[in-house]
Amino acid sequence: MQTVPEGKITVAPEVLLEIIQQAALYTEGVVRMASVPPRVDRIFRRVISAEGIEVEVNENSMTVDLYLVVRAVDLRTLSHQVQREVIRAMDRLVGIAVTAVNIHVEDVEYPENGSA
Numbered sequence: 001m002q003t004v005p006e007g008k009i010t011v012a013p014e015v016l017l018e019i020i021q022q023a024a025l026y027t028e029g030v031v032r033m034a035s036v037p038p039r040v041d042r043i044f045r046r047v048i049s050a051e052g053i054e055v056e057v058n059e060n061s062m063t064v065d066l067y068l069v070v071r072a073v074d075l076r077t078l079s080h081q082v083q084r085e086v087i088r089a090m091d092r093l094v095g096i097a098v099t100a101v102n103i104h105v106e107d108v109e110y111p112e113n114g115s116a
Contacts, residue, residue: 011094013048013055016062020053023089024066029078034067034106061097062090069107079103 024030033052048055054065064086070078083101090098 011096013057014050016055016090016094016096017048017050017053019089019093020055020064020066020086021050023085024052024068024082027078027082027085029071029073030082031069031071031109034069034104036065036067058099061099063100063102064098065102065104067104067106069109070105072108072110075105075108079105 021033024033033050036049036052036054046057048057052067054067056063056065066082066086068082082103086101087098090096
């Protein structure tokens with residue numbers, strides 16, 4: 001049987017952003033994505049972005065910055081959970097190594113009765 005060389009697999013940047021966004025939003029305690037603050041240095045790096053997400057793509061890996069609005073919960077635990085979910089989703093669905101997932105909590109929503 002003749003072996004066929006493997007071809008190249010290309011994943012659109014929008015697909016990467018969608019996977020990351022869904023992994024973050026499906027994490028209990030994340031309310032929504034926040035706006036990505038404007039930065040001039042983004043022009044000089046290979047960065048793709050969407051609402052609440054900035055991804056810097058390197059040769060065989062990526063660094064993710066997430067800007068989130070969360071519920072008033074243990075922010076440290078929630079942040080670690082989001083990091084794990086994003087890394088797991090990227091590994092399982094795309095197979096791209098994630099070198100870092102930086103969490104930026106931009107706002108906290110409290111229950112309507114005011115208790116945290």
